Amino acid sequence: MTFSVTILGSSSALPTSKRFPSAHVLNVHERLFLIDCGEGTQIQLRRFKLPINRINHIFLTHSHGDHVLGIFGLISTFNLLGRKADLHVYGVTDFEDIFYKNIDYFTDQMSFKVIYHVVDPFKVEQIYTDRHVVVSTLPLRHRVPAVGYLFREAPKPLNIRKELIAKYNLSLSEIVEIKNGSDYITPKGEVIPNSEFTYIASLPRSYAYCSDTLYSERLVGLVKNVDLLYHEATFLHSHLKLARLTGHSTAKQAATVAFKAGVGKLIIGHFSSRYKNEKDLLKEAEEIFPLTEIVNDGNTFSVEPKSTY
Amino acid sequence: MTFSVTILGSSSALPTSKRFPSAHVLNVHERLFLIDCGEGTQIQLRRFKLPINRINHIFLTHSHGDHVLGIFGLISTFNLLGRKADLHVYGVTDFEDIFYKNIDYFTDQMSFKVIYHVVDPFKVEQIYTDRHVVVSTLPLRHRVPAVGYLFREAPKPLNIRKELIAKYNLSLSEIVEIKNGSDYITPKGEVIPNSEFTYIASLPRSYAYCSDTLYSERLVGLVKNVDLLYHEATFLHSHLKLARLTGHSTAKQAATVAFKAGVGKLIIGHFSSRYKNEKDLLKEAEEIFPLTEIVNDGNTFSVEPKSTY
Numbered sequence: 001m002t003f004s005v006t007i008l009g010s011s012s013a014l015p016t017s018k019r020f021p022s023a024h025v026l027n028v029h030e031r032l033f034l035i036d037c038g039e040g041t042q043i044q045l046r047r048f049k050l051p052i053n054r055i056n057h058i059f060l061t062h063s064h065g066d067h068v069l070g071i072f073g074l075i076s077t078f079n080l081l082g083r084k085a086d087l088h089v090y091g092v093t094d095f096e097d098i099f100y101k102n103i104d105y106f107t108d109q110m111s112f113k114v115i116y117h118v119v120d121p122f123k124v125e126q127i128y129t130d131r132h133v134v135v136s137t138l139p140l141r142h143r144v145p146a147v148g149y150l151f152r153e154a155p156k157p158l159n160i161r162k163e164l165i166a167k168y169n170l171s172l173s174e175i176v177e178i179k180n181g182s183d184y185i186t187p188k189g190e191v192i193p194n195s196e197f198t199y200i201a202s203l204p205r206s207y208a209y210c211s212d213t214l215y216s217e218r219l220v221g222l223v224k225n226v227d228l229l230y231h232e233a234t235f236l237h238s239h240l241k242l243a244r245l246t247g248h249s250t251a252k253q254a255a256t257v258a259f260k261a262g263v264g265k266l267i268i269g270h271f272s273s274r275y276k277n278e279k280d281l282l283k284e285a286e287e288i289f290p291l292t293e294i295v296n297d298g299n300t301f302s303v304e305p306k307s308t309y
Numbered sequence: 310m311t312f313s314v315t316i317l318g319s320s321s322a323l324p325t326s327k328r329f330p331s332a333h334v335l336n337v338h339e340r341l342f343l344i345d346c347g348e349g350t351q352i353q354l355r356r357f358k359l360p361i362n363r364i365n366h367i368f369l370t371h372s373h374g375d376h377v378l379g380i381f382g383l384i385s386t387f388n389l390l391g392r393k394a395d396l397h398v399y400g401v402t403d404f405e406d407i408f409y410k411n412i413d414y415f416t417d418q419m420s421f422k423v424i425y426h427v428v429d430p431f432k433v434e435q436i437y438t439d440r441h442v443v444v445s446t447l448p449l450r451h452r453v454p455a456v457g458y459l460f461r462e463a464p465k466p467l468n469i470r471k472e473l474i475a476k477y478n479l480s481l482s483e484i485v486e487i488k489n490g491s492d493y494i495t496p497k498g499e500v501i502p503n504s505e506f507t508y509i510a511s512l513p514r515s516y517a518y519c520s521d522t523l524y525s526e527r528l529v530g531l532v533k534n535v536d537l538l539y540h541e542a543t544f545l546h547s548h549l550k551l552a553r554l555t556g557h558s559t560a561k562q563a564a565t566v567a568f569k570a571g572v573g574k575l576i577i578g579h580f581s582s583r584y585k586n587e588k589d590l591l592k593e594a595e596e597i598f599p600l601t602e603i604v605n606d607g608n609t610f611s612v613e614p615k616s617t618y
Contacts, residue, residue, distance in 0.1 A: 013389055017355045021382070039382040040349040046326045065385045065415040069378075073330070073348040076374045080322055098414045105407045106374040 002027045003153060003205040004302035005228065007295045008044035009036075010269035012234050012248075013066045020044055020297055021066035022270065024230065025055070026151055026207055028133045034058040035149060035209045041070035042077050048298055053083065057128060059135070060091035061211060062121075062146035068095065072102045075114060083112045090117045090127060092145045121145040124222060129154065138222050140213035143247040148211065150223065153204035164197055202305035208263075211270050214244065215253035220260045227303040229258050230295070233268035233281055251281040255288035264303070269295040311336045312462060312514040313611035314537065316604045317353035318345075319578035321543050321557075322375045329353055329606055330375040331579065333539065334364070335460055335516055337442045343367040344458060344518045350379030351386050357607055362392065366437060368444070369400035370520060371430075371455035377404065381411045384423060392421045399436060401454045402427045430454040433531060438463065447531050449522035452556040457520065459532065462513035473506055511614035517572075520579050523553065524562035529569045536612040538567050539604070542577035542590055560590040564597035573612070578604040 004027050009020030021038025032054040045052050128135040138148035184192045208223040211232035234248035258266035285292040313336050318329030330347025341363040354361050437444040447457035493501045517532040520541035543557035567575035594601040
């Protein structure tokens with residue numbers, strides 16, 4: 001069961017010859033969730049051979065062009081391909097009007113519905129859920145209203161430890177009750193807690209996307225223990241003033257969030273094009289949080305299942 | 310003195326893994342003229358190491374997304390780089406409103422002026438001229454108002470044949486008069502026509518960009534003898550019906566325009582993504598007009614100077 005994120009674009013506002021503007025695609029059990037949609041996203045989706053018809057949900061963080069300008073072309077392409085499935089777009093309220101204006105202008109005779117869901121960039125809210133994944137908002141602190149997203153696998157049903165079925169000679173109805181969370185009471189009246197009988201096949205995996213944002217202590221609490229954290233790291237800490245001025249983070253700050261939140265792995269990107277040697281940004285982050293990697297367009301980061309058995 | 314066109318994007322409406330949407334850049338004596346601006350144009354400009362600050366004029370053919378969706382990101386980038394020079398954009402009237410709406414939305418505190426010049430897609434008009442180049446419109450026939458562009462080097466001053474200066478012992482004032490086009494009258498009263506004394510250092514070179522369009526007999530007359538003709542060739546002639554329905558040309562039709570107009574070279578692109586073997590399109594065109602080449606992103610086609618000496 002896949003849970004992985006592929007980097008489509010990782011530049012900051014100015015794309016470079018190697019980095020397209022921001023876009024990630026999260027694969028949860030072969031459904032694709034697009035996060036941000038910078039210019040050229042549809043080109044990267046083709047280049048990295050991702051099946052675009054598996055995208056039904058697009059999550060936009062804020063209204064800056066380097067995070068959204070690819071969405072009009074992508075939606076045109078969906079339409080040219082005769083898409084039928086509804087497309088759900090999540091974003092801040094101030095993008096809704098220009099979004100629909102452009103969709104109206106650049107598409108003729110839409111073959112599918114586009115539904116824009118306004119999210120509140122100041123609240124933590126569960127905005128989407130299906131059998132496999134739950135998506136929540138993560139308030140960010142940028143120059144304009146901005147919101148990150150936390151993706152967490154939906155809780156799995158409890159599994160029963162097979163050896164105990166034989167030991168206690170459990171009936172089918174007792175097994176069902178235990179799987180639903182009940183404790184077991186032996187014929188002698190002894191209570192055996194549910195936790196002794198059950199385990200989760202694998203712990204829900206999680207991915208948090210945080211860009212663009214100032215350092216945020218609130219965010220630390222919200223991304224506690226996530227398996228994979230993407231946090232922008234636009235500047236070196238020597239440019240902290242500039243980071244504050246522009247509403248961005250330094251590599252050190254990104255790593256501090258990761259360290260304090262105890263995440264499994266930190267991935268950083270959105271580097272200012274002023275830095276010729278991106279390893280300096282990595283080095284700065286690794287000093288705080290060694291489990292850090294730089295993202296490059298085309299990279300895929302997988303989170304492997306962890307069983308509690 | 311450069312006169313060359315670099316292909317930034319050459320797909321039709323659906324980009325492929327190898328072709329970005331439409332955009333060409335014409336280099337006339339190191340000034341860059343951008344023609345169409347599909348999604349990802351700014352990325353291709355960087356990739357092919359073209360100095361974007363030399364672009365002061367952008368010529369848009371029509372309002373379809375695959376020809377214009379890169380302009381908002383490009384203008385944002387100009388602004389982030391602190392551009393000062395005016396930017397002139399030429400396009401049809403129905404794009405003006407959404408163009409300005411997007412520029413207003415996606416740029417803050419513009420550091421330069423953007424001037425949108427409405428061109429008439431039904432008239433042949435000279436819309437721009439400077440010391441080096443003259444640009445005229447080429448009415449096209451598409452599903453929406455569409456216009457191609459003809460770029461021609463500005464006429465060069467006459468040069469005098471040096472050997473005749475000595476032969477006729479010409480004075481400086483006589484030389485100036487001849488260079489300005491006068492005939493020469495010998496001391497004995499004999500009139501020697503100007504053409505015997507003068508030549509043009511090089512003939513004005515020309516490039517015509519024709520996309521998107523149905524086959525047009527009128528266009529044949531307008532691109533007569535151009536050195537380099539780009540003509541879209543979206544379909545094979547076996548799909549003529551589809552070409553007509555969608556307002557496009559077949560490879561055979563593109564070659565017919567080139568042949569009838571007697572152009573120096575034909576370059577074709579904008580192929581429907583349905584064709585896996587683009588050589589079929591080339592072969593079809595070459596049967597009518599052998600001096601045909603397929604364009605690929607990153608290709609540069611130079612027109613060399615031709616002297617009349």
